[in-house]
Amino acid sequence: MECSLCGGKKVPHGQTIRGRFNCETCGKEWILEKRQSPRFARLDQYTGSSDLIFEFITLFNSALDLDDLLTKVTSAISTKLNKENLGILFLDEDTGVLKMAKYLHRSRENFPFLDSFEIKYNLKIGGEVVESLMGNKVIFYDLLNTKNKLLRFYQKKTQIHAQLLIPIIYKHTPLGVIMIDYMDYEDSEVERDKKVIELIAGQFATSLRNTLLYEKTKKQSRNFQNLHTAALTLSRLYFDNRNEMIKMILLTISGFADTSVNALIEFDKLTLSTNVYKLLRTKDTIDLTVEKSEIEDKEGYDEILEFREPNILEPDKFKVLTKLGFSGMEILILPLFRGDGNEYVFAIGRSSKKRFNRDDVEVLTAYSAQAQITIENAMLYQKMTRQERVEKEIEIAREIQFALLPKSMPVHPRYEFGGLMIPARGIGGDYFDIIVSPNDNDTLLCIGDVSGKGIPAGLVMATVRTIIHSLVRKKFSTWDIASDVNTYIYHNYKNSAIPRFMSITVIRWDSQSDTFHFSGAGHGDILVYREKSKKIESIPTNGIILGIQPDISKFFNTGVIEMNEGDVMLTFTDGVTEATNTEGLQFEEANLIQSFLRNVSLDPQEMLANIYKDIKVFTSGAEQNDDITLLTLKRKQ
Structure with missing residues (x-):
């Protein structure tokens, strides 16, 4: 038997899943050797570069799922170039980090660090890898002689001797790097590999960009559908039970951003006290009991309540947040509109290893705007007649809408x-x-x-x-x-x-x-x-x-x-x-x-x-x- 996807050896290595034997290298099912026309031909079977590009275009057009695309591309390159060690690094624009997205290695199970391998997108820190992407140039270098500490660590762990780097660029926008690792090599082999990858790099960049855009659009669509559903839920329920309303708001926020500690901090101008409502959410359980604590005056919360725009904070700089359970987390502060004279702030936190990105801030800001309207409406429900409440709701929404216009x-x-x-x-x-x-x-x-x-x-x-x-x-x-x-x-x-x-x-x-x-x-x-x-x-x-x-x-x-x-x-x-x-x-x-x-x-x-x-x-x-x-x-x- 042989793997028709990655060209694995005829002695099968893999595991049986649901009655099917899957390749250890590419994760796909093994196909019988007697299959007449393998899905991916080796490089020496191509008559020219146009044949190679045509097959890759077919491959790119057949995949929209990101993981599926990366698996097929790495497997196809491995087959065509007979490479056992190669990977693809993605540039995460939100964190400024190149992250390992997919890697094939002859002894993959011995290198779990590859799953979390990442390089800061900084020329001094990232060495040759970042130089290749920033400069939009192909680089082949000896890993044994690199001066970069991170790449020397990579070499010691993998025992790789040299590396070929091909940047993935879409219309001047850097997306990532294809890396081919060598234990030993001939110059002609490296030159051949370089020419082949350069032939398909542009088409791969286009396909990759489209796939990322497709997945981003799906995520945005889910987020805005969830926003719509959440808004309807808040507008219909909990007006007569403020604690339940706040609990639902905090629980929804936690679901949107997978946060652990969620708090609403409110300064009440009538009682001159600060109220803190807190909801805890762990991997296994959700504590739906909202903890409410009253603090005289603003006592330690002054600076937090003064924020006018979303801010990401480190908890160690704010002792009151550490006391609330935010220690060791990255915290997003979302200020709310001060419609009734009271001051409101959402403080939400999650592990500093999973940082808030721009999409998180956008969707949470949108939801907090909906939440603040609900909070105002709940107050109006208790104080005013229906007509007065509608008029006030329009006034609040009008002020919020004008706040969205250029200031x-x-x-x-x-x-x-x-x-x-x-x-x-x-x-x-x-x-x-x-x-x-x-x-x-x-x-x-x-x-x-x-x-x-x-x-x-x-x-x-x-x-x-x-x-x-x-x-x-x-x-x-x-x-x-x-x-x-x-x-x-x-x-x-x-x-x-x-x-x-x-x-x-x-x-x-x-x-x-x-x-x-x-x-x-x-x-x-x-x-x-x-x-x-x-x-x-x-x-x-x-x-x-x-x-x-x-x-x-x-x-x-x-x-x-x-x-x-x-x-x-x-x-x-x-x-x-x-x-x-x-x-x-x-x-x-x-x-x-x-x-x-x-x-x-x-x-x-x-x-x-x-x-x-x-x-x-x-x-x-x-x-x-x-x-x-x-x-x-x-x-x-």
Whole structure:
């Protein structure tokens, strides 16, 4: 018998699982030797590089599951190159660490350390492995002579003499490294291996990126479905039992992030005391008893209660957290909105070996926003009539929604920005955002309109904002962002009683240039005032409304806008052009352009305020039926 997947020896080595004999090397079932055409041919059976690439493309296209993809790729490389020792390292962007994702070794069972082997993505610490990925270059080196301590440790453990490193790069984005280990070798053998792996590295990078994106999308979909379910549960239950409500909130948070210690810290302004509700969760048991302790004043909690943004802390710096049981853990602090004057903070902790990543923070922040609305509503339930409670709920949600909008406009030597949103019903379904990358190199401008009004549309808007903020860090294209938002809206609202749809325009700007790339999804035109001609240019954004179809790839569109000195860009939602007066006439784009021209010389924020005044004058006191949103940027002269 021989393994048709990895080309294992004819003397079988493996184990019987459920009546089938599985290969020890690749983990797949052994196939009888007399099989006429093995699934993977050895390298010497190929007539040219095109045959080799074709077989690998077939292999890549057949796998979406990450572990399955890595198993097939390592097994195929092992077969074709007759290699017993090879592995793939992944770059974890959240932790900045290269981690061993898959490794084949002739004596795998003797090296359990390979399962947790990792290298910091730092040139000084990571040696030749990091040098290969950072420099996007193939490196072959003698492990016996390496100066890197970690790689010397690796050599002593595995007894490997030399190593070939091939970087996995997707469009300048580093993903990982393929490593081939040698006990002994010939130069011609290494050169052959290098050429073969380089042939398939690019296609492997594309397949790997797509697989990672697919798995991330699945995880995001699960998270947002869970968020939706959790929000419905909290909104229907526990209003008359505050302790049970807090218990459910802490238990849900623990489930989202697999945390061990979960606490809600509350400073009560009436009693001037700090209340701490704590829920413990271990691997085997869940302690559903919420411990409540009252502490006079803020006693030690002052700094924690002052946080305005999510923060990751080390417990040793805060004695009060150590006393709560957070010792030896990484702690995520999530501050809540102070609607009733009280101050609230979630403190959640888990083993420092399993650190919180960006996805964790995004989904927990989204859930904490839902939880804080529930806490406020529970208080209102006990104090107010139904009408008063609804009005207060809208007020809280409105304040939370406005808190999600940009708190300030970016400062740039060549550009000025402005934004304005006036919801029709306290809470709006319109959305605008200006997101500046941490290194200030990229800026993303978004404007959108969710179908419907009020709280349901506002919740969709808040969730879409969370999705966009999580995607923009990865430097996705404007079309990729629109496509992922479509996936979320379609799959989460296609079967709801009232389906939700959204139009959006996404604009990405490299702050070192004056070029703006955009993609549209059923939204209105972009208006650009040209200083040179003193005229308005109307640029259609095209595309399809999001949420109607599961796949919008056939509606792919992108465009480019060049901004010269004195030029001004204006985007808007249909609540502007469709604003209606008492005679039933709409404001329309022609009036918007006239107002734009009259006020274009003002600074952006003042210009938008004057355009809104013109709309109010036109409608002559008629009720506002749709959200009004304007977003602008101006290149200085």
